[in-house]
Amino acid sequence: MRPPNPGLRERKKARTRAELQRHALRLFREQGFAETTVDEIAAAADVSRSTFFRYFATKEDVVLFDDVDPLMAEAFAELPPDTPLLTALRTGVTTAFRRLPPEKRELEEVRMALVRSAPELQAAARERSGLTVTAIADQVADTYGRPHDDLDVLLFAGVVAGARLAAQALADRSGEAYIDVLDRVMMRLEDGLPLRELTIGEGSARLAAGIADRAARSDDTSGGASGGAADHRPDAPRREQHRM
Amino acid sequence: MRPPNPGLRERKKARTRAELQRHALRLFREQGFAETTVDEIAAAADVSRSTFFRYFATKEDVVLFDDVDPLMAEAFAELPPDTPLLTALRTGVTTAFRRLPPEKRELEEVRMALVRSAPELQAAARERSGLTVTAIADQVADTYGRPHDDLDVLLFAGVVAGARLAAQALADRSGEAYIDVLDRVMMRLEDGLPLRELTIGEGSARLAAGIADRAARSDDTSGGASGGAADHRPDAPRREQHRM
DNA sequence: CACTATTATGGAACTGAGTCTCATAAAATA
DNA sequence: TATTTTATGAGACTCAGTTCCATAATAGTG
Numbered sequence: 001m002r003p004p005n006p007g008l009r010e011r012k013k014a015r016t017r018a019e020l021q022r023h024a025l026r027l028f029r030e031q032g033f034a035e036t037t038v039d040e041i042a043a044a045a046d047v048s049r050s051t052f053f054r055y056f057a058t059k060e061d062v063v064l065f066d067d068v069d070p071l072m073a074e075a076f077a078e079l080p081p082d083t084p085l086l087t088a089l090r091t092g093v094t095t096a097f098r099r100l101p102p103e104k105r106e107l108e109e110v111r112m113a114l115v116r117s118a119p120e121l122q123a124a125a126r127e128r129s130g131l132t133v134t135a136i137a138d139q140v141a142d143t144y145g146r147p148h149d150d151l152d153v154l155l156f157a158g159v160v161a162g163a164r165l166a167a168q169a170l171a172d173r174s175g176e177a178y179i180d181v182l183d184r185v186m187m188r189l190e191d192g193l194p195l196r197e198l199t200i201g202e203g204s205a206r207l208a209a210g211i212a213d214r215a216a217r218s219d220d221t222s223g224g225a226s227g228g229a230a231d232h233r234p235d236a237p238r239r240e241q242h243r244m
Numbered sequence: 245m246r247p248p249n250p251g252l253r254e255r256k257k258a259r260t261r262a263e264l265q266r267h268a269l270r271l272f273r274e275q276g277f278a279e280t281t282v283d284e285i286a287a288a289a290d291v292s293r294s295t296f297f298r299y300f301a302t303k304e305d306v307v308l309f310d311d312v313d314p315l316m317a318e319a320f321a322e323l324p325p326d327t328p329l330l331t332a333l334r335t336g337v338t339t340a341f342r343r344l345p346p347e348k349r350e351l352e353e354v355r356m357a358l359v360r361s362a363p364e365l366q367a368a369a370r371e372r373s374g375l376t377v378t379a380i381a382d383q384v385a386d387t388y389g390r391p392h393d394d395l396d397v398l399l400f401a402g403v404v405a406g407a408r409l410a411a412q413a414l415a416d417r418s419g420e421a422y423i424d425v426l427d428r429v430m431m432r433l434e435d436g437l438p439l440r441e442l443t444i445g446e447g448s449a450r451l452a453a454g455i456a457d458r459a460a461r462s463d464d465t466s467g468g469a470s471g472g473a474a475d476h477r478p479d480a481p482r483r484e485q486h487r488m
Numbered sequence: 489c490a491c492t493a494t495t496a497t498g499g500a501a502c503t504g505a506g507t508c509t510c511a512t513a514a515a516a517t518a
Numbered sequence: 519t520a521t522t523t524t525a526t527g528a529g530a531c532t533c534a535g536t537t538c539c540a541t542a543a544t545a546g547t548g
Contacts, residue, residue, distance in 0.1 A: 009495080009544055016496095037533065048498045053535070076444075077452040085442045088451075123367045133409045139454045144442065149417040152438035154410040155429055159437060162406020165377045166398040173393040185399055193403060193437060194396035198329045198388065200320075207332075208321040210383045253515055253524080260525095281504065292527045297506070494545070501538090507531080516523070 017055050019045040024062040025110070033063075033118035060124035063114055067104050071096035085140070089160060090186035097179045109177065116172055133157045163189050261299050263289040268306040269354065277307075277362035304368040307358055311348050315340035329384070333404060334430035341423045353421065360416055377401045407433050 023044035027036040038059055042052040056062050075095035079088050100108065115121045126132070137157035141148050167182040174181065188194060200207060267288035271280040282303055286296040300306050319339035323332050344352060359365045370376065381401035385392050411426040418425065432438060444451055 007545085012544090013496080038535090039533085050498060051496080054496075057535090059534070073452040077449060079444060081445045082443045085439060085444060086437075088444045119371065123371055126370070127363065127367055133406070133413050137410075137413065139451065140439075142454060143451045149414060151414060151428065151432060154414045155407060155432055156437070156439040158406035158408075158410025158413070158429075159403050159433075160406070161409060162377070162402035162404070163399060164402075165405060166381075166402025169377050169381065169402070170393060170395060170398045184395060185402075188395060188399055189403075189437070193330075193400070193433070195329060195384075195400040199326045200323060200329060200332045201325045204321060204323065204325055207383065207387045208317040210386060251516085256515090257525080282506090283504085294527060295525080298525075301506090303505070490548090492545100492547080495543085497540105497542075499538100499540090502536080503534105505532100505534090507533105509528100509530090511526105511528090513526075514524085516521100518519100518521080 016045070016047060016051070020047070020052060020055055021062055025114070028063070028114055028118075029110075033059075033114070033121060058124070060121055063111060063121055064125055064128060067100060067108065068093070068096050071099050075099070084190070085156075086160075086186065086190050090183060090190070093186075094179060094183050112178055116168070133161045136160055159189070260289070260291060260295070264291070264296060264299055265306055269358070272307065272358055272362075273354070277303075277358070277365060302368070304365055307355060307365055308369055308372060309355075311344060311352060312337070312340050315343050319343070328434070329400075330404075330430065330434050334427060334434070337430075338423060338427050356422055360412070377405045380404055403433070 020041060024036070024041045027040060027044060038052055039049055041059075041062070042049045045052075072092045072095075076088060076092045079091065083091075097105070097108075115125050129135075133154065134157070137154045138148060140146070140157060141150060141153050144153075146153050163185050164182065167178060167185040170176075170185065171178040171181040264285060268280070268285045271285060271288060282296055283293055285303075285306070286293045289296075316336045316339075320332060320336045323335065327335075341349070341352070359369050373379075377398065378401070381398045382392060384390070384401065385394060385397045388397075390397050407429050408426065411422060411429040414420075414429065415422040415425040
């Protein structure tokens, strides 16, 4: 970007930032994300709390950075023009990832494991992922001259985002590296939608029951406003424990 | 559920809960979610702060309840056994929604508009939605006797979740009711993946540039702790303003 | 080198969400 | 009416995040 003139000041800042990140990552892994306070991180890096927040807007931000996307643009530009969009998105990501220098790649794995371990991080990651539905959709729409509220474009973007979510979940469950899983998932997607042949069939009752079940567990169900009767249980609420 | 014995105590609790919800929703709409404090809500409902947190674990929880899912299970069970899964999921939701009593339906619209307006709420809603990727996947896997880490199952779930995200984004942009948009989006999905014919073609350069651009602005996954040079800008950070 | 303008830093005070504990008041039960 | 159960209010506490200000370090200039 602007490599000339590192300058003492700049070097110092880079060092401070790196130190903060290093200690934060270490502490998070040692004690967990929620269990580590910003003060601890600042103390470990030997700066003040204020300084921490000057470098990172939130505690989550220390973990959320991205070395992959810039490389992706590059990988993208190298593909032949007749590459289908879906294929391009797949190879773009994986190629970019494979081109990461080994240390960064390793760090990336650590980072992703950490994100998976803390729900606050997962949420934050989703939220600021540059490749959420609207971001993908806007890019595609702009590129192909379609309106920003084009159903196909939005759905395409949604499906891609969904595939990423699926890959994350699968990586989590199978223990494989995310990047490999993502590759497989996207390849599968290029073949078309999975499970199209399934009908509710026998499963109907079980599915219905299962859904009702999970629905009951997940939220409240009150009617809320006016006179609604509801289920109340003062003293029950207390936020569900976050699994580590 | 357990309708017998409303009892004075129970009635009081239901009333308190409803009052809290009513005032919270009102205040959120009047001044915005972030701009309303829990103290204000408690004061408006004429209870203590402590009491608020006895009824709702978080500020978000006041808004996040769901009247639709229970009805969905019902709608589901009525479908013929040869209904494709995707179709079932679509009609299940829309039928359930249409069966809501009018006041609840209206409330549901208000609620959804509110959720769309505050990113904290969006995040919380996604997080506790009983129908996230893993929830859908588990249900499908259990029903059809597939392993919980089956790629097709996870991808299917991801695509469904993605379609919902797309519907939300589209509803947001077009101003239409979410439920109608969702119906259209799911129908489109039943026809197969959209935009499969698109290739990067001419767009290659523009797409690549656009991605690099957006990547620079946001991020997701990545590495860069140790020695990584990064961009530093003490005094720049300050959390990005939440658009209302 | 000295002087001045920038800019990073630390400190302190503040807000707001969420937790915890304890004493009290109100409803249920007998 | 007496006793037990349970909802409530009050206060103190933790932690993230913000704002302001005084100070120290660096950059730039004559």
